[in-house]
Amino acid sequence: MQDVFITAAGGFLPGEPVSNDDMEEYLGFIHGKASRCGKMILRQNGIQSRHYALDKSGTPNYSNAEMASNAVQQTLNRSRISKANIDFLSAATTQGDMLVPGFASLVHHISGLPPMEIASFQSVCASGMMALKNAFLNVRAGEKRAAISCASEFSSRWFRPGFYEEYLDNSGQTDLSSDAEFLRWTLSDGAGALLLESDLKDDAELSLKLDWIDLCSYADRFDPCMYAGSSSNDIRQVQAWSSYSSPSEASAQGAIMLKQDFDLLYRMFPTWVGHYLSLVENGKITPDEVDYFLPHYSAHSLKQRMIKLLQQTGAMIPENKWFNNLAQIGNTGSASIYLMIEELFRSQSLSDGDRILCFVPESGQCIVSFMQLTAVRRERSK
Amino acid sequence: MTSKVQVQSVLRRLVTVWADFEGKLNKVDIIDRINRGKISIGEYRDILLNHRQQVVEGSRWIARAASSIEQPYLEQRATFLRHAATEQLDYKMLDEDFVNCGGDIGHISNGQKNIGSEALHAWMFHKASQKNPFDLLGAMFIIEGLGKNFAGNWVKKLEQNLNLKPNQTQFYRYHAEHDDDHIEKLENIMASGILNIAGLADQIVKTAKVTGRLYLLQLEEIGNV
Numbered sequence: 001m002q003d004v005f006i007t008a009a010g011g012f013l014p015g016e017p018v019s020n021d022d023m024e025e026y027l028g029f030i031h032g033k034a035s036r037c038g039k040m041i042l043r044q045n046g047i048q049s050r051h052y053a054l055d056k057s058g059t060p061n062y063s064n065a066e067m068a069s070n071a072v073q074q075t076l077n078r079s080r081i082s083k084a085n086i087d088f089l090s091a092a093t094t095q096g097d098m099l100v101p102g103f104a105s106l107v108h109h110i111s112g113l114p115p116m117e118i119a120s121f122q123s124v125c126a127s128g129m130m131a132l133k134n135a136f137l138n139v140r141a142g143e144k145r146a147a148i149s150c151a152s153e154f155s156s157r158w159f160r161p162g163f164y165e166e167y168l169d170n171s172g173q174t175d176l177s178s179d180a181e182f183l184r185w186t187l188s189d190g191a192g193a194l195l196l197e198s199d200l201k202d203d204a205e206l207s208l209k210l211d212w213i214d215l216c217s218y219a220d221r222f223d224p225c226m227y228a229g230s231s232s233n234d235i236r237q238v239q240a241w242s243s244y245s246s247p248s249e250a251s252a253q254g255a256i257m258l259k260q261d262f263d264l265l266y267r268m269f270p271t272w273v274g275h276y277l278s279l280v281e282n283g284k285i286t287p288d289e290v291d292y293f294l295p296h297y298s299a300h301s302l303k304q305r306m307i308k309l310l311q312q313t314g315a316m317i318p319e320n321k322w323f324n325n326l327a328q329i330g331n332t333g334s335a336s337i338y339l340m341i342e343e344l345f346r347s348q349s350l351s352d353g354d355r356i357l358c359f360v361p362e363s364g365q366c367i368v369s370f371m372q373l374t375a376v377r378r379e380r381s382k
Numbered sequence: 383m384t385s386k387v388q389v390q391s392v393l394r395r396l397v398t399v400w401a402d403f404e405g406k407l408n409k410v411d412i413i414d415r416i417n418r419g420k421i422s423i424g425e426y427r428d429i430l431l432n433h434r435q436q437v438v439e440g441s442r443w444i445a446r447a448a449s450s451i452e453q454p455y456l457e458q459r460a461t462f463l464r465h466a467a468t469e470q471l472d473y474k475m476l477d478e479d480f481v482n483c484g485g486d487i488g489h490i491s492n493g494q495k496n497i498g499s500e501a502l503h504a505w506m507f508h509k510a511s512q513k514n515p516f517d518l519l520g521a522m523f524i525i526e527g528l529g530k531n532f533a534g535n536w537v538k539k540l541e542q543n544l545n546l547k548p549n550q551t552q553f554y555r556y557h558a559e560h561d562d563d564h565i566e567k568l569e570n571i572m573a574s575g576i577l578n579i580a581g582l583a584d585q586i587v588k589t590a591k592v593t594g595r596l597y598l599l600q601l602e603e604i605g606n607v
Contacts (some may be wrong), residue, residue, distance in 0.1 A: 026591065220405070221405035221409055270531065278398040309565070313390050313397060314386070314391070
């Protein structure tokens with residue numbers, strides 16, 4: 001088994017930061033009207049700024065794969081390895097640009113990487129961790145020497161008025177329900193990439209040893225919670241968008257919109273906490289030894305719900321060790337953890353031996369994942 | 383005194399047991415249908431009728447447990463006795479809800495335990511009759527956790543889907559609102575020295591698991607008397 005190090009990180013956030021007040025200028029006004037619950041949702045999720053790959057007319061400036069590729073490019077620019085030596089590409093997203101082929105194929109094409117093994121991962125926030133685990137294991141097993149793992153989201157295109165209006169007209173409703181509004185005011189665009197290598201270069205100043213990734217699905221007990229492609233998330237009533245008579249009929253029936261079931265989301269919390277506590281109890285995670293805790297959170301208020309229980313169980317990581325850039329750059333789903341690692345890498349605040357714990361829960365159909373990294377920092381040789 | 387670390391470890395294990403229990407609970411047919419808004423008023427009455435037969439015995443097994451607690455654990459015995467007293471009349475709310483949903487008081491007062499409740503009841507009394515049965519804290523963690531973590535959601539779903547009024551959901555509402563600090567109480571009693579009893583930590587966790595399993599059986603067997 002090889003030790004695996006993250007030796008470079010890159011990110012890509014499209015366009016200028018968009019403030020809370022300007023969001024609808026980019027996403028568009030549904031039936032020409034301003035949303036009534038946007039402000040409330042923003043108070044809940046605590047996000048103050050984000051980026052969109054759309055311009056104000058709703059036209060894309062980049063594709064999802066282009067954003068991923070830009071993040072890959074920045075990672076390579078920051079590394080001491082040439083493109084020719086990369087031998088694995090893992091790519092994750094919630095929804096690629098094309099239904100077919102896989103996302104990694106598009107990213108591979110645009111990034112100009114040489115022929116190599118690739119892997120595409122489609123899930124929600126945890127897809128980035130799935131991609132990373134595959135890259136990690138390939139390098140760890142000695143199968144590959146240098147792997148790129150990337151994750152990218154182009155959520156905003158789902159939020160344009162045309163994705164809702166047909167359904168609203170057809171069902172005689174004037175306003176969007178909160179299960180559809182929430183994500184519209186929460187998710188935004190961006191990409192991140194990490195380079196994983198088994199050789200730690202002598203002249204590398206900083207790298208992150210990837211200790212382990214733990215990922216578990218609890219879909220055995222949950223229906224879909226964050227979903228698109230069916231009007232209902234009741235697993236017994238799911239009708240796939242592609243089984244309607246046409247895509248426009250699916251849209252008119254509400255089977256295209258991206259939605260979040262809040263009752264289910266709240267029911268996932270004990271499962272996530274239980275999983276975390278079992279890792280603490282089994283000694284895999286030692287909260288007192290964590291120097292940086294990077295949680296991927298989509299809602300500020302949800303955080304408050306967990307703190308007391310974590311304190312009572314001796315599993316709380318003090319808040320001054322939390323590192324999270326969601327409020328500043330938005331919730332970029334699967335790319336979010338990459339962009340947190342990228343910022344931490346860039347911040348120059350890491351010391352040799354610092355332990356970093358990453359936490360990525362996915363509400364899609366309930367997944368929880370953790371990753372532990374240990375900083376390896378060397379003095380620059382004169 | 384018991385160290386804080388020991389208490390935290392038991393709590394971590396209990397929360398993990400809870401997570402597993404909750405996953406299974408949501409898959410029990412009647413609970414799944416409450417969550418999906420697919421139950422009838424008659425089925426809600428059946429839940430009240432079946433649940434009442436367990437609730438009415440609740441303070442009995444806590445009192446039995448208290449009487450099995452010996453010196454030097456007299457403070458803890460007092461806590462158990464006080465707890466038994468507060469649970470004593472809980473069943474009355476269930477009776478009222480049942481009647482307000484169109485049920486007959488004689489029917490619920492003279493109801494029988496379903497076969498799952500029989501198993502749960504027998505287990506509780508068996509445990510409560512052992513010397514210093516502090517492992518029952520694991521059972522309380524599960525049963526009171528239901529109030530804190532579930533009752534509120536059930537009330538919301540039931541009211542939405544059956545157009546129920548507050549006087550038809552008093553019992554679940556009361557527990558949603560009042561079982562809130564159950565972990566704190568558990569923390570305090572576990573920190574009082576009982577965890578020095580050899581093997582108790584493991585026993586608390588195991589009793590929580592068995593109680594959870596039998597609780598599911600009670601819900602799976604609604605109406606089967």
